[in-house]
Amino acid sequence: MKRLRWLVCWFGICTFGILLIFAIPGLPPVGDVSHPYRDLAVRAAVEHATANTVASVNFDTRAFDTLGEEAIFFTAVLGAIALLRPARHEKDRRLPHSGRVLASTRLAGYVFLGITTVVGWDVVAHGHLTPGGGFQGGIVAGSGLHLAYVAGNYSVLQRIRPLRLLEIGEAAGVVGFIGIGLAGLVCAGSFLTNFVPMGILGGFLSGGTVALLNAVVGLEVGCGVVMLLSRFLEQDLVMT
Amino acid sequence: MRSMAYFPYFVAGWLMVMGAVGIVWSRNLVRAIVCLSVTQSGTYVLLLAIGYQRHAVAPILGAQDENTRPLVDPVVQAMTLTDIVVSAGVTALLLAIAVQVARRHRTTDPDQLSTLTG
Amino acid sequence: MTVRQVLPLTVAMPLGMAAVLVAIGHHAGRRMSDVLTLLAAVATTALGCAATLAASHQRVVSWLAGWSPGHDGRSVGLLLEADALGAGIATLAAALTCLAVVYGWRYFDEIAWQYHALLLVFLAGMEGFALSGDLFDMFVFFELMGVAGYALTALKIEDRSAVQGSLNFAVVNSLGAYFSLGGIALLYADIGALQLPIIGQELRTRPNPTSFVLAAFVLTACGFLVKAAIAPFHFWLADAHAVAPAPVCALFSGVMVELGLYGVARIYFVIFDGVLPGAGFRLALTVLGAVGAVVGALMCWQQRHLKRLLAYSTIAHIGIGALTVATGSAAAVGGAVLYLLAHAVVKASLFLMVGGLLNRYRSIDEIALFARARAARPLAVAYLCGGAALAGLPPFGLALGKGFVEASLDTPWVTLLVGLVSVVTAGAVLRTGLRVFLGLGAREPAEADEPPAKEQPDVQRRPALDHIGLLGPVAVLLGAGLLLGILPTWSRAVTAAGAGMVDGIGYVQAALGNPTPAPSIGPVPIWRPEDVIVGLVTTAAAMALALWGARGARAVGPRRITDAVAWVGRGLRAAHSGHLGDYVAWLLAGVGVLGVLLRLG
Numbered sequence: 009m010k011r012l013r014w015l016v017c018w019f020g021i022c023t024f025g026i027l028l029i030f031a032i033p034g035l036p037p038v039g040d041v042s043h044p045y046r047d048l049a050v051r052a053a054v055e056h057a058t059a060n061t062v063a064s065v066n067f068d069t070r071a072f073d074t075l076g077e078e079a080i081f082f083t084a085v086l087g088a089i090a091l092l093r094p095a096r097h098e099k100d101r102r103l104p105h106s107g108r109v110l111a112s113t114r115l116a117g118y119v120f121l122g123i124t125t126v127v128g129w130d131v132v133a134h135g136h137l138t139p140g141g142g143f144q145g146g147i148v149a150g151s152g153l154h155l156a157y158v159a160g161n162y163s164v165l166q167r168i169r170p171l172r173l174l175e176i177g178e179a180a181g182v183v184g185f186i187g188i189g190l191a192g193l194v195c196a197g198s199f200l201t202n203f204v205p206m207g208i209l210g211g212f213l214s215g216g217t218v219a220l221l222n223a224v225v226g227l228e229v230g231c232g233v234v235m236l237l238s239r240f241l242e243q244d245l246v247m248t
Numbered sequence: 249m250r251s252m253a254y255f256p257y258f259v260a261g262w263l264m265v266m267g268a269v270g271i272v273w274s275r276n277l278v279r280a281i282v283c284l285s286v287t288q289s290g291t292y293v294l295l296l297a298i299g300y301q302r303h304a305v306a307p308i309l310g311a312q313d314e315n316t317r318p319l320v321d322p323v324v325q326a327m328t329l330t331d332i333v334v335s336a337g338v339t340a341l342l343l344a345i346a347v348q349v350a351r352r353h354r355t356t357d358p359d360q361l362s363t364l365t366g
Numbered sequence: 367m368t369v370r371q372v373l374p375l376t377v378a379m380p381l382g383m384a385a386v387l388v389a390i391g392h393h394a395g396r397r398m399s400d401v402l403t404l405l406a407a408v409a410t411t412a413l414g415c416a417a418t419l420a421a422s423h424q425r426v427v428s429w430l431a432g433w434s435p436g437h438d439g440r441s442v443g444l445l446l447e448a449d450a451l452g453a454g455i456a457t458l459a460a461a462l463t464c465l466a467v468v469y470g471w472r473y474f475d476e477i478a479w480q481y482h483a484l485l486l487v488f489l490a491g492m493e494g495f496a497l498s499g500d501l502f503d504m505f506v507f508f509e510l511m512g513v514a515g516y517a518l519t520a521l522k523i524e525d526r527s528a529v530q531g532s533l534n535f536a537v538v539n540s541l542g543a544y545f546s547l548g549g550i551a552l553l554y555a556d557i558g559a560l561q562l563p564i565i566g567q568e569l570r571t572r573p574n575p576t577s578f579v580l581a582a583f584v585l586t587a588c589g590f591l592v593k594a595a596i597a598p599f600h601f602w603l604a605d606a607h608a609v610a611p612a613p614v615c616a617l618f619s620g621v622m623v624e625l626g627l628y629g630v631a632r633i634y635f636v637i638f639d640g641v642l643p644g645a646g647f648r649l650a651l652t653v654l655g656a657v658g659a660v661v662g663a664l665m666c667w668q669q670r671h672l673k674r675l676l677a678y679s680t681i682a683h684i685g686i687g688a689l690t691v692a693t694g695s696a697a698a699v700g701g702a703v704l705y706l707l708a709h710a711v712v713k714a715s716l717f718l719m720v721g722g723l724l725n726r727y728r729s730i731d732e733i734a735l736f737a738r739a740r741a742a743r744p745l746a747v748a749y750l751c752g753g754a755a756l757a758g759l760p761p762f763g764l765a766l767g768k769g770f771v772e773a774s775l776d777t778p779w780v781t782l783l784v785g786l787v788s789v790v791t792a793g794a795v796l797r798t799g800l801r802v803f804l805g806l807g808a809r810e811p812a813e814a815d816e817p818p819a820k821e822q823p824d825v826q827r828r829p830a831l832d833h834i835g836l837l838g839p840v841a842v843l844l845g846a847g848l849l850l851g852i853l854p855t856w857s858r859a860v861t862a863a864g865a866g867m868v869d870g871i872g873y874v875q876a877a878l879g880n881p882t883p884a885p886s887i888g889p890v891p892i893w894r895p896e897d898v899i900v901g902l903v904t905t906a907a908a909m910a911l912a913l914w915g916a917r918g919a920r921a922v923g924p925r926r927i928t929d930a931v932a933w934v935g936r937g938l939r940a941a942h943s944g945h946l947g948d949y950v951a952w953l954l955a956g957v958g959v960l961g962v963l964l965r966l967g
């Protein structure tokens with residue numbers, strides 16, 4: 009069958025390549041000035057006083073996409089946790105244990121644990137103003153927690169991550185997104201409408217629901233990533 | 249310069265095809281999953297190349313003279329962000345499945361997985 | 367609140383309930399989790415019904431977050447647009463989820479809430495995909511549906527084949543989705559919009575090099591073709607269907623695969639119709655659909671694994687759907703939708719029945735189950751009815767839809783192909799029915815050297831085969847298949863919904879604020895005498911084939927021909943190797959073949 013695979017694959021590469029070679033000259037050259045959707049999106053961001061136009065697209069004009077995106081992350085965490093459960097004949101797995109850690113490593117780890125968490129939530133909080141937002145900040149804050157494992161040992165990490173609470177926090181992130189959407193439906197007549205007063209462009213309190221949605225997404229992603237890693241860390245898998 | 253103006257698109261196409269070819273010839277499932285991410289990286293390059301404008305600045309308002317200098321397209325950046333999150337989720341789930349494949353089959357070589365023939 | 371305003375709740379409701387289940391799952395207990403899930407699914411179904419009723423008069427357009435288009439016809443926001451077909455499929459998805467929850471009332475004891483949450487997210491993904499009017503949104507919900515689907519497929523982690531099938535499913539589908547995203551990016555670069563109606567509007571008003579439009583279509587359609595399991599993108603389907611829990615299989619075969627074809631038809635009629643060379647589209651989808659139909663039928667006949675057998679039959683039937691959609695004729699597409707809907711409910715019921723057998727007898731192998739289910743009379747009747755319905759027995763809706771397609775196309779080879787595929791796939795299903803439920807034919811098959819098909823059951827108990835949780839959903843589904851053929855109002859509504867799909871311009875105009883009433887379809891499906899006769903003949907032929915197969919399929923005819931048939935059969939089975947690399951190679955080649963065929967037309 010390898011021979012067939014080889015033939016099929018080469019046929020695919022060649023035809024795919026030809027398809028692209030003929031199609032690409034039909035595209036506008038890179039660096040072109042015409043971006044009609046960009047013009048609309050920037051105007052909308054100015055209208056709603058959201059300095060970070062990417063956040064404006066993600067959480068205001070195309071917020072429904074982002075609901076789907078958040079749902080994908082939520083589902084991936086849910087699915088991975090369900091799939092990484094111990095099978096029926098398996099016992100609970102051994103927990104990972106750390107080796108010897110230098111004192112300097114330990115100090116650096118704990119210092120950076122604090123810094124990373126603060127930076128992560130800062131990125132979430134300023135998502136409507138500067139590059140970043142709920143997804144980025146949530147990942148930073150959530151994975152930063154694992155410095156406790158790198159610097160100390162697994163039991164320290166276990167103590168600072170209450171999995172039950174994180175599970176609820178993750179779900180609350182999704183419910184919160186939908187709730188803000190419903191509030192838009194009730195107050196302004198359309199799901200996910202940005203109905204909160206917009207504030208002044210560049211101010212911390214600006215952008216209306218963009219900042220709120222950033223916060224709930226940050227909550228969801230931050231909690232989700234810890235849950236996800238917790239299951240992967242307990243897999244004690246020896247591959248040869 | 250005309251050919252250079254299309255170069256990023258060809259890079260994107262190359263990444264997409266090579267990621268797929270990588271999956272075809274992978275002898276390890278984890279490698280196949282990484283190759284899938286390579287294909288997805290191709291879509292990032294494609295999106296960002298499409299949104300780029302020469303001499304434009306980052307799509308953040310209020311920092312400086314946004315009235316005189318254009319911004320690059322924020323829509324493709326938002327799409328790329330969504331794409332990255334999708335990729336992270338899919339990759340995590342795929343790795344979880346791969347862990348279970350390794351447990352059940354005692355191998356991660358696709359050539360030795362043989363429960364689904366015919 | 368108008369239907370327009372609450373349309374997004376079809377996605378938000380199941381998703382929100384899934385999150386609630388995750389939050390309270392540990393404490394809620396299994397009964398609570400069952401009830402909440404059913405509640406969300408029923409509410410979504412009700413919403414879907416309301417949307418379908420509204421959309422059958424006029425398309426329901428919902429620009430989200432208040433960003434409706436300005437005078438230039440451009441908008442910065444995104445929209446959900448429900449026409450009768452989209453809303454109908456969304457309703458079907460929700461209704462099937464209800465039945466799946468009832469059927470799986472006590473599934474996965476230890477992780478019940480996770481199973482239910484995944485089921486609800488899967489529903490949310492399907493709703494979003496069916497109703498979305500935005501290309502990128504379609505990609506996002508395609509992936510949401512995918513991620514939930516992969517997890518559901520692998521949920522039986524103790525099963526060796528389940529984890530492998532899920533991996534193949536996940537990699538092939540995700541790869542297809544990424545190619546689709548590439549296509550979406552190409553369209554965005556050209557038009558500067560993501561909303562289907564706006565792209566459709568703009569693409570028609572400007573000249574575009576054919577090679578560019580062609581590549582954009584091939585790439586965008588790639589992911590949807592993978593989901594629709596059109597050959598050669600179909601390999602993952604049998605693996606995933608064979609291993610997923612039975613209620614999930616019913617959802618996969620009943621809605622998810624159809625959604626793939628729906629996505630292809632949607633983007634073609636709204637965006638590419640009149641832009642892409644029409645002859646090329648017809649040629650490509652006809653060839654791929656016909657190949658899929660033949661391959662699916664041949665593979666179906668050779669299976670002993672009951673769920674795999676049903677999965678290949680789905681591939682064959684969706685292939686026929688594809689070649690009908692290729693014609694672009696409103697009446698034929700309407701007929702195809704009736705046919706595929708009736709097929710969906712019947713196939714879903716067959717999956718549920720086979721799942722019942724697996725749970726009861728701990729086997730999914732046709733030979734190992736020989737005569738085991740003799741006592742289960744009601745189930746036997748239902749199973750054989752389902753098989754006969756697949757063959758085209760009047761008055762099931764399949765025969766009516768098929769007859770209507772044939773009447774509106776009037777091409778003899780299509781009639782012949784549809785007939786043959788029906789006979790072979792239904793013959794295979796009936797063969798298993800005769801063996802398992804009636805104990806007819808030979809106990810020892812000719813190919814006894816093959817190891818029996820194995821699968822882990824979905825539940826640890828052994829539920830009885832006359833349990834209401836099994837027979838109830840099965841009866842509802844078969845009844846729906848029957849009513850689609852009997853009630854003229856139903857068949858007419860379904861056909862009209864399908865025919866409305868072809869009207870891409872109407873879809874565009876409705877979104878931009880110039881709604882047109884749903885187009886009136888000319889002829890309506892009626893039972894013509896020749897349809898009844900053809901239906902009876904194909905059913906008789908399928909029954910005869912089934913009896914011949916059950917008796918060990920002793921070769922008849924010249925040696926050389928039987929040898930050649932056997933050789934083709936073996937070759938096809940070898941090509942469906944279960945190897946991830948093979949599947950991805952075929953996917954790459956499929957993209958190429960699609961491009962070549964489009965160019966040739």
